[in-house]
Amino acid sequence: MTSKRVWIALLLALAGLMVLAACGEPGAAASGLPTLAPTITPIPPATPTDIPAPDPIQLPEVDWDEVEHFRAAMRPAFAGDIDAFVNRNRYYIEASLVFENGVAIVRGAERVRYTNHSADTLAEVVFRLYPNLPALGGRMVIYRAEVDGAPVEPGLSERESVLVLKLADPLEPGESVEVVLEFSVTAERGMNASYGAFGFQQNVFSGPEWYPMLSVYDEGSGWWMDRPTPDGDAVYSESGLYEIFLTVPEDFVVVMSGTELESFPAGDGEMTYHYVSGPMRDSLLVAGPEFGRLTEMVDDITVNVYYWPGDEVGAEEVLQITVDSMRIFNEQFGPYPHAEVDVAETFNFTGIEYPGIVIIADGNWERGNQFMEVTTAHEIAHQWWYGLVGNNQVSQPWLDESLTSYSEYVYARGVYGEKRADEWENGHRDTYNYYRGTGAPDLKLDLPVNAYVDNNYAMIIYRKGPLFFAELEQILGREQFFEALRLYYERHRYEVVRSRDVLEAFEDATGAELDAIFYLWVGEFPGLDPSVIEAQAQQAD
Numbered sequence: 001m002t003s004k005r006v007w008i009a010l011l012l013a014l015a016g017l018m019v020l021a022a023c024g025e026p027g028a029a030a031s032g033l034p035t036l037a038p039t040i041t042p043i044p045p046a047t048p049t050d051i052p053a054p055d056p057i058q059l060p061e062v063d064w065d066e067v068e069h070f071r072a073a074m075r076p077a078f079a080g081d082i083d084a085f086v087n088r089n090r091y092y093i094e095a096s097l098v099f100e101n102g103v104a105i106v107r108g109a110e111r112v113r114y115t116n117h118s119a120d121t122l123a124e125v126v127f128r129l130y131p132n133l134p135a136l137g138g139r140m141v142i143y144r145a146e147v148d149g150a151p152v153e154p155g156l157s158e159r160e161s162v163l164v165l166k167l168a169d170p171l172e173p174g175e176s177v178e179v180v181l182e183f184s185v186t187a188e189r190g191m192n193a194s195y196g197a198f199g200f201q202q203n204v205f206s207g208p209e210w211y212p213m214l215s216v217y218d219e220g221s222g223w224w225m226d227r228p229t230p231d232g233d234a235v236y237s238e239s240g241l242y243e244i245f246l247t248v249p250e251d252f253v254v255v256m257s258g259t260e261l262e263s264f265p266a267g268d269g270e271m272t273y274h275y276v277s278g279p280m281r282d283s284l285l286v287a288g289p290e291f292g293r294l295t296e297m298v299d300d301i302t303v304n305v306y307y308w309p310g311d312e313v314g315a316e317e318v319l320q321i322t323v324d325s326m327r328i329f330n331e332q333f334g335p336y337p338h339a340e341v342d343v344a345e346t347f348n349f350t351g352i353e354y355p356g357i358v359i360i361a362d363g364n365w366e367r368g369n370q371f372m373e374v375t376t377a378h379e380i381a382h383q384w385w386y387g388l389v390g391n392n393q394v395s396q397p398w399l400d401e402s403l404t405s406y407s408e409y410v411y412a413r414g415v416y417g418e419k420r421a422d423e424w425e426n427g428h429r430d431t432y433n434y435y436r437g438t439g440a441p442d443l444k445l446d447l448p449v450n451a452y453v454d455n456n457y458a459m460i461i462y463r464k465g466p467l468f469f470a471e472l473e474q475i476l477g478r479e480q481f482f483e484a485l486r487l488y489y490e491r492h493r494y495e496v497v498r499s500r501d502v503l504e505a506f507e508d509a510t511g512a513e514l515d516a517i518f519y520l521w522v523g524e525f526p527g528l529d530p531s532v533i534e535a536q537a538q539q540a541d
Contacts, residue, residue: 089240130209196348353382381407402465444523500527
C-alpha cells in the first residue's frame with residue numbers, strides 16, 4: 001500500500017527537498033524524482049445509525065468437494081492449483097448492495113468451511129470484522145451465527161472487530177467445521193476512512209473486507225486477534241476460495257476480486273453477479289453506476305481498468321502501466337496464476353492493493369502524472385508480494401512492502417532501461433541518507449508497524465527495505481538474485497511467509513551464506529544462524 005501518511009512522512013523527512021517517490025519519465029527533473037501528489041484532507045469516519053435488521057437469508061447447502069467452477073478464475077496452466085484448496089478456507093456468500101438515504105448498505109449471509117490445519121485442538125473459531133476498526137470507520141453487525149447447524153452466541157471484542165465462536169466439540173487436527181453468519185455493513189455518504197480504502201463517495205462504494213473474514217491460527221500463539229494500528233495495512237489472512245452472488249441495482253458496475261461467471265436479472269430493477277475466485281486471501285468490492293472500462297490482454301490474462309466519467313485519457317495510461325507491469329513481473333518474478341487483474345479509480349488517497357484488484361486515487365488519474373505511474377506499478381507488484389506470497393502485514397510489513405518498493409526498480413528497468421532504474425533507486429537512497437543524517441533511529445526491517453514512530457515507518461520500510469534488496473542483487477549478481485526470487489515465489493505462492501523463508505530461498509538458490517547481511521539489515525529473527533548473532537554482538541562490544 002502506498003498511503004498518504006507514508007508519503008507525507010517522507011516529505012517531512014526530506015525537509016528541503018520537493019519530492020519523494022523515486023519515479024520519473026523522459027524530461028523529468030535531474031533528480032529523477034516526481035513532485036508529491038497533492039495531499040487530501042481525510043474526512044473523519046462516521047458510524048452510521050442503526051438500520052432495520054434484514055430478512056433472514058436462507059443459504060443453500062454447499063457441496064464443498066465441488067471445485068470445477070473455480071477453475072474459470074485461473075489461467076489454464078494453473079487451473080490445477082484449485083485442487084489443493086478443496087480443504088482450505090472456503091466462502092459461499094450471498095449479498096446485496098444498495099444506496100439508501102445517504103447510506104451504502106450491504107446485507108448478506110455467508111457459509112464458511114474452516115479446516116484445522118494446525119497440530120492443535122481448537123476450542124473456537126475466530127473471524128475478523130474489519131469495517132468495525134476505527135481506521136476503517138464503517139459498521140458491521142452480526143445478526144445470526146451458527147456452527148454446524150446449531151445457533152451460537154457471538155463473542156465480540158477489540159471494539160467489535162474480533163468475533164469468537166465457541167465450538168461445542170473440539171476441532172481436532174484435520175477436521176472441518178461449517179459456520180453460517182448473517183451480517184450487514186454500512187458506510188454513510190461522504191465517509192472516507194483508512195486512506196480512502198473504505199467508504200462511500202461520488203456514488204461509489206469501496207468495501208475492503210466487506211464480509212466476516214476468517215482470522216489466522218498460528219501454532220504457538222493462537223488465533224490472531226490484535227487490533228492493528230491505523231498506520232500500515234490491517235489485514236492478516238490465509239488464501240481460500242470464494243463464491244459470491246452479489247445483487248445490485250441494474251445500472252451498477254461491479255468490480256470484485258475474482259472472475260465473473262455470469263450475471264442475471266434479479267427482479268425489481270436489480271441484477272445479480274456470480275463471482276468465483278482462485279486461491280485468494282481477501283475479496284474487495286467496488287461498485288457504482290458510472291464506471292467506464294478499458295480491457296487488454298497480457299498473454300492469457302485479462303487486464304481491466306475501471307474509470308470515472310471524463311477520465312478515459314488517464315485510464316488509457318493506467319492500462320499501459322498495468323500491462324507493462326504485468327508483463328515485466330511475470331517474466332522476473334514468476335507467472336501470475338489468476339485469469340484477470342483489475343484496476344479501479346476510487347476516492348482513496350494514493351493506491352491500495354487487494355488480491356486481483358488495485359485501486360488508484362482519482363486525484364492522480366491523469367496522463368503524465370508520475371506519481372500515478374509509480375503508484376500503479378507498486379500496487380501491481382503487490383499482486384505477487386502479499387496477494388500471492390502472503391505475510392502478516394501488521395507484524396512483519398517489510399516482507400511485502402519493502403519487496404514491492406524494490407519492484408518499482410524492476411518496473412523502471414523494464415520500461416525505461418538501466419539509467420532510469422538507477423535514478424529511481426538513487427532517489428530512494430537520497431531520502432534514506434537524508435533521514436539517517438537527521439540522527440533519526442536507523443531501525444531494523446523486521447519490526448511490527450507499531451514499533452515505528454513519526455516518519456520511521458515510511459523511511460525504514462519503504463526506503464531502507466528496497467535498498468536491502470538492491471544490496472542483495474549487487475552481492476549475488478542479477479541473474480542469481482532473480483533465480484532466488486523466483487524460487488521464493490514458487491515455494492510460497494498462496495502461503496504465508498516469515499523472514500526466515502526469504503533467507504532460506506536466497507541461500508538455497510545461490511549457495512551463498514547470507515545470515516550476516518540479513519542480520520545487519522533485517523535484524524534478529526527465528527531461523528537466523530545463532531553464531532552470526534553472537535559474532536555481531538561481540539563485535540559491537
